[in-house]
Amino acid sequence: MGAQSTVFPDHPESSAADVIIVGGGPVGLLLANLLGSAHVRTWVFEKRETPLESSMAIGVTPPSLEILKQLGLDQAFSSAGVPVRYAEVHESGTRLGRLAFDHLPSDYPFFLSIPQARTVEILRESLRRFSSVRIRDGTEFMGLTQEQGGVKVVLRDARTRVTFETQAPFVVGCDGHRSAVREIAELRVRERTYRQRFVMADFLDESGLGIEARLFFTPEASVESFPLPGGWRRWIVLGDEWSNDMSLQYLTRTVQRLTGFNLSRHSARFVSKFGARRMLVNRYYAGRVLLAGDAAHVMSSIGGQGMNTGFADAELAAALLPGLLKNPIRIPEAFATYDRIRRRACNVAANRAERGMWLGTLRGHFASAFRKHLIRDVLFSPLLRSRLAPHFAMLTIPFRNLNQVPPELLISHEFNHAFYPEHPRCHSNSRSQAGL
Numbered sequence: 001m002g003a004q005s006t007v008f009p010d011h012p013e014s015s016a017a018d019v020i021i022v023g024g025g026p027v028g029l030l031l032a033n034l035l036g037s038a039h040v041r042t043w044v045f046e047k048r049e050t051p052l053e054s055s056m057a058i059g060v061t062p063p064s065l066e067i068l069k070q071l072g073l074d075q076a077f078s079s080a081g082v083p084v085r086y087a088e089v090h091e092s093g094t095r096l097g098r099l100a101f102d103h104l105p106s107d108y109p110f111f112l113s114i115p116q117a118r119t120v121e122i123l124r125e126s127l128r129r130f131s132s133v134r135i136r137d138g139t140e141f142m143g144l145t146q147e148q149g150g151v152k153v154v155l156r157d158a159r160t161r162v163t164f165e166t167q168a169p170f171v172v173g174c175d176g177h178r179s180a181v182r183e184i185a186e187l188r189v190r191e192r193t194y195r196q197r198f199v200m201a202d203f204l205d206e207s208g209l210g211i212e213a214r215l216f217f218t219p220e221a222s223v224e225s226f227p228l229p230g231g232w233r234r235w236i237v238l239g240d241e242w243s244n245d246m247s248l249q250y251l252t253r254t255v256q257r258l259t260g261f262n263l264s265r266h267s268a269r270f271v272s273k274f275g276a277r278r279m280l281v282n283r284y285y286a287g288r289v290l291l292a293g294d295a296a297h298v299m300s301s302i303g304g305q306g307m308n309t310g311f312a313d314a315e316l317a318a319a320l321l322p323g324l325l326k327n328p329i330r331i332p333e334a335f336a337t338y339d340r341i342r343r344r345a346c347n348v349a350a351n352r353a354e355r356g357m358w359l360g361t362l363r364g365h366f367a368s369a370f371r372k373h374l375i376r377d378v379l380f381s382p383l384l385r386s387r388l389a390p391h392f393a394m395l396t397i398p399f400r401n402l403n404q405v406p407p408e409l410l411i412s413h414e415f416n417h418a419f420y421p422e423h424p425r426c427h428s429n430s431r432s433q434a435g436l
């Protein structure tokens with residue numbers, strides 16, 4: 001099946017697509033931008049009629065900014081967000097150390113704090129530059145059939161409830177952790193729910209903490225606080241495991257008791273409670289269907305890495321798909337490589353997120369003393385101190401960016417030469433270092 005004509009009931013000008021992306025969240029939109037910049041004819045189908053407003057992911061790491069730079073979006077992101085260069089860590093009122101991102105070996109020596117809704121907004125606006133990309137909101141993915149040379153997709157218009165079909169050589173499921181694409185493609189997941197629960201809200205910031213992040217650990221609960229653009233600040237508190245109280249009042253009371261900051265007088269928005277899960281798909285692809293982002297993996301959001309890991313999925317998918325349109329015989333090999341590379345990166349990120357959450361949420365006086373010793377005397381020791389910031393900035397995640405994937409690992413040399421003559425070769429990595 002090549003790219004064939006597509007007829008949508010209320011979309012007479014619709015055109016053929018090479019890639020269908022299901023889901024216009026941050027990962028689907030980034031992928032659409034990257035494919036657009038490679039002139040790949042792309043349709044994005046998003047079931048929501050209007051984008052989600054909640055702020056969710058706020059931390060955009062340097063490797064993600066490097067991907068955004070390829071699209072000329074790094075400056076737009078930087079000016080819409082707040083560059084966080086320092087994070088101070090406290091245990092029971094004692095300052096344990098200060099994590100400094102300002103010497104990171106990157107063009108972006110900070111992590112950028114920007115609400116997910118704004119990330120989505122910038123990525124959507126950017127799509128207008130690419131005539132080969134179209135987005136259709138209010139269109140729900142309902143099903144797919146793999147056919148010779150492509151994938152037929154069933155969609156439903158949210159307003160009219162009319163279903164219709166279209167097709168493309170490739171479908172990428174970027175439809176989040178409850179992915180219907182994953183389910184219909186019969187890809188299974190391994191999943192685990194953590195017992196920890198959190199409550200968070202964004203407040204107008206009068207803390208005086210400026211643009212620094214703060215982590216307050218205590219025997220009772222942990223409190224995390226991050227600056228946001230526009231004079232707001234996010235506060236996240238570990239939920240009370242006994243009373244199950246996850247209200248805004250619980251959050252403000254706990255912050256005041258454990259940190260001394262009084263938030264009760266300030267306006268709050270996006271009050272939400274959330275749990276933590278870990279999920280990984282057993283295979284990132286089925287036939288001509290690929291998964292990226294939360295559709296493939298979920299990790300504790302306390303680590304702030306889920307969306308960033310999805311961005312790296314999108315970067316690799318966008319590097320592979322144009323070549324595979326021309327040379328589909330390589331699909332099994334290329335998708336298996338995508339699976340290996342992204343699985344390894346995801347496992348490392350998810351392990352870190354899990355360990356970080358475990359350490360930060362240990363309760364009790366003995367645990368507090370242990371954490372104090374570990375953070376102050378081990379993690380902030382002269383030996384490890386310089387490694388901490390690159391670790392938290394995701395600069396030490398294997399294959400953090402495409403230019404960290406040795407071309408010989410990515411795909412066979414012959415294929416690579418034909419389709420990626422300008423592939424940025426990584427000089428330092430090797431298969432053995434990569435640990436594959």
Ligand SMILES: Cc1cc2nc3c(=O)[nH]c(=O)nc-3n(C[C@H](O)[C@H](O)[C@H](O)COP(=O)(O)OP(=O)(O)OC[C@H]3O[C@@H](n4cnc5c(N)ncnc54)[C@H](O)[C@@H]3O)c2cc1C
Pocket residue numbers: 022023024025026027028045046047048056057058059060116139140141142174175176177179180274292293294295301303304305306307308309310
């Ligand atoms: C509280 C919290 C804080 C977080 N903080 C961070 C952070 O600081 N840094 C970080 O990297 N990550 C963070 N994360 C994780 C991050 O939010 C997710 O990893 C990210 O949203 C994944 O993006 P995605 O595009 O893969 O999926 P989603 O954001 O879930 O987007 C999926 C899209 O697909 C659409 N869709 C779903 N089903 C269909 C269908 N059938 N048909 C059509 N469209 C469909 C949805 O409407 C949605 O728009 C946080 C998460 C939470 C909950």
